[in-house]
Amino acid sequence: MPETYLSDLQLSARYGVHRTTPWRWYNDDETFPKPVKLSPGCTRWKLSELETWEANKASSVA
Known part of the structure; x- marks a missing residue:
């Protein structure tokens, strides 16, 4: 699957x-x-890396 990129x-x-x-x-x-x-x-920014960052932030808060 192609990588999705997001702008600022x-x-x-x-x-x-x-x-x-x-x-x-x-x-x-x-x-x-x-x-x-x-x-x-x-x-x-790579969406996949952002989703990983989000998941790590959520698990560190929980």
Whole structure:
């Protein structure tokens, strides 16, 4: 199955945060997935890595 990639706008909509917040998470939280630069001006996050990060965050809170 092909990998799905999300932009910072899509991440902000997914998590209900400001567009710059995923970048802050990336800089401040070493567990947050690293973005992938697909081309100049096109940086995305892998959905599969985000889902793993979400699951790990949920299990650490529970």
